[in-house]
Amino acid sequence: MSKRVTTQVSAGEIAQQYKYIEILRDYNQKRVSDAGKPVKYNIETFGCQMNENDSERLSGMLSEMGYSESAKRAESDLIIFNTCCVRENAEQKVYGHLGALKKLKENNPELVIAICGCMMQQPEVVEHIKKVYRHVDIVFGTHNLYKFPELLNTAVESRQTVIDVWDSTGSIAENMPITRKDNLKAWVTVMYGCNNFCSYCIVPYVRGRERSRSMEDIKNEVVRLAMEGCKEITLLGQNVNSYGKDLEGGYTFAGLLRELNTVDGIERIRFMTSHPKDLSDELIYAMRDCEKVCEHLHLPVQAGSTRILDEMNRRYTKEQYLELVEKIKTHIPGIALSTDIIVGFPGETEEDFSETLDIVAKARFDMAYTFLYSKRTGTPAAKNPDQVSEEVKKERFDRLLALQNSISREINDELLGKEAEVLVEGLSKSSKTTYTGRTRENKIVNFKGSPELTGKLVKIKIDTIQTWSLLGKLI
Numbered sequence: 001m002s003k004r005v006t007t008q009v010s011a012g013e014i015a016q017q018y019k020y021i022e023i024l025r026d027y028n029q030k031r032v033s034d035a036g037k038p039v040k041y042n043i044e045t046f047g048c049q050m051n052e053n054d055s056e057r058l059s060g061m062l063s064e065m066g067y068s069e070s071a072k073r074a075e076s077d078l079i080i081f082n083t084c085c086v087r088e089n090a091e092q093k094v095y096g097h098l099g100a101l102k103k104l105k106e107n108n109p110e111l112v113i114a115i116c117g118c119m120m121q122q123p124e125v126v127e128h129i130k131k132v133y134r135h136v137d138i139v140f141g142t143h144n145l146y147k148f149p150e151l152l153n154t155a156v157e158s159r160q161t162v163i164d165v166w167d168s169t170g171s172i173a174e175n176m177p178i179t180r181k182d183n184l185k186a187w188v189t190v191m192y193g194c195n196n197f198c199s200y201c202i203v204p205y206v207r208g209r210e211r212s213r214s215m216e217d218i219k220n221e222v223v224r225l226a227m228e229g230c231k232e233i234t235l236l237g238q239n240v241n242s243y244g245k246d247l248e249g250g251y252t253f254a255g256l257l258r259e260l261n262t263v264d265g266i267e268r269i270r271f272m273t274s275h276p277k278d279l280s281d282e283l284i285y286a287m288r289d290c291e292k293v294c295e296h297l298h299l300p301v302q303a304g305s306t307r308i309l310d311e312m313n314r315r316y317t318k319e320q321y322l323e324l325v326e327k328i329k330t331h332i333p334g335i336a337l338s339t340d341i342i343v344g345f346p347g348e349t350e351e352d353f354s355e356t357l358d359i360v361a362k363a364r365f366d367m368a369y370t371f372l373y374s375k376r377t378g379t380p381a382a383k384n385p386d387q388v389s390e391e392v393k394k395e396r397f398d399r400l401l402a403l404q405n406s407i408s409r410e411i412n413d414e415l416l417g418k419e420a421e422v423l424v425e426g427l428s429k430s431s432k433t434t435y436t437g438r439t440r441e442n443k444i445v446n447f448k449g450s451p452e453l454t455g456k457l458v459k460i461k462i463d464t465i466q467t468w469s470l471l472g473k474l475i
């Protein structure tokens with residue numbers, strides 16, 4: 001089998017998009033001077049950090065086009081939904097919001113409504129939107145996000161619905177604008193797509209095959225971020241352990257971490273997600289050696305029963321997972337682990353579920369994101385006739401949550417009286433004097449502080465343990 005090598009969208013094509021940005025900027029300038037008020041956009045992002053990062057790219061393009069961001073849909077000239085389809089409730093939420101836009105469009109026929117992201121990669125969803133939500137003007141997918149300026153221009157000029165969804169791509173678009181939500185902490189996507197095909201998961205179908213950005217492009221982005229004052233980066237990919245496999249030159253994720261660890265100004269490096277089946281020793285050593293890489297690892301286990309793990313196509317056993325956890329904890333003492341768990345995968349028996357409780361008790365995660373299994377059309381698990389009833393799923397879910405909460409609490413209780421390094425993010429939402437930040441282990445810490453501490457690393461002595469956060473005092 002010949003190796004698939006990731007390519008870049010040509011400079012010419014990117015330049016073309018900048019031309020459309022310019023056309024729209026002129027158009028908007030005229031609108032602004034005619035109306036005497038800014039043209040505004042509003043983006044609603046559903047789903048994971050990858051989608052958040054994609055929305056930051058859309059924001060970047062829009063601000064270059066002369067749009068300003070608005071928190072209010074009702075006063076916006078352009079509304080975008082960036083959608084997720086990982087679970088059914090994510091999709092239901094989108095449809096709910098989309099229905100509510102109909103009224104806005106009736107009141108303001110000039111309003112442009114665009115919908116993009118993972119849901120749009122499913123042809124039946126696009127059909128449904130065409131039929132039921134006729135107030136939508138632009139539909140595009142995950143593979144052609146960089147073409148948004150062109151699609152928007154076509155919609156504005158033609159005043160007709162524009163639908164453009166690609167099945168796949170082997171390319172990556174670099175050098176498009178980006179406007180980030182947070183200046184202190186930034187998402188940096190290092191690879192797109194997933195080749196793992198876990199049997200329950202829709203992501204490989206809607207995000208396509210694995211594609212890694214070049215190390216040089218990633219490093220340049222991180223250096224630029226550091227110059228702009230960013231202190232913490234989180235590297236994103238569905239399975240970062242596969243980074244570089246599609247590039248010529250023997251690049252690895254461990255190598256990427258070592259390279260980024262040298263960037264001056266960046267204080268902390270995080271990443272997600274790692275698949276347990278191919279978390280290499282080199283990666284563990286890189287985490288251990290690189291002082292900027294935080295002592296936190298998100299390592300989704302999904303289930304505890306080896307039989308279910310096999311059915312899920314996860315390609316590790318319960319024992320292998322626990323051995324891996326041991327190895328990581330030995331090399332990186334004090335590391336915090338978080339995980340994802342699915343409850344009620346088809347065919348899951350009470351005995352299988354007790355293995356999930358057992359692995360949770362043994363691995364002692366700091367935190368777990370727990371999900372009820374959701375049937376995704378097109379995935380192998382959806383065809384399994386042995387679906388678990390909602391009632392049983394919910395009952396198991398509650399037991400799992402109770403166990404995990406008590407473990408999280410026990411782990412946090414051990415932090416009482418300890419010192420922690422906190423990157424100060426700013427005022428906490430509910431107070432004028434309480435500041436908030438996170439430890440290297442990703443725990444939220446609140447403390448009395450002052451404005452000049454924002455963006456700094458401070459030492460805090462933990463004096464109170466709460467369910468979702470810690471309280472402490474500046475040392």
Ligand code: SAH
Nearest residue numbers: 200201238273300340341342371372373374
């Ligand atoms: N690539 C990442 C996560 C992708 S989706 C990984 O492999 O870990 C995030 C989480 O959603 C998954 O870890 C899984 O726990 C959950 N998930 C995915 N498909 C699901 C489904 N059909 N039903 C319920 N949860 C699901």
Ligand code: SF4
Nearest residue numbers: 194196197198201203
């Ligand atoms: Fe989905 Fe599995 Fe890929 Fe994660 S690794 S995105 S769970 S298929």
Ligand code: F3S
Nearest residue numbers: 047048084085086118
């Ligand atoms: Fe959802 Fe797509 Fe992320 S399906 S979880 S937004 S990759």
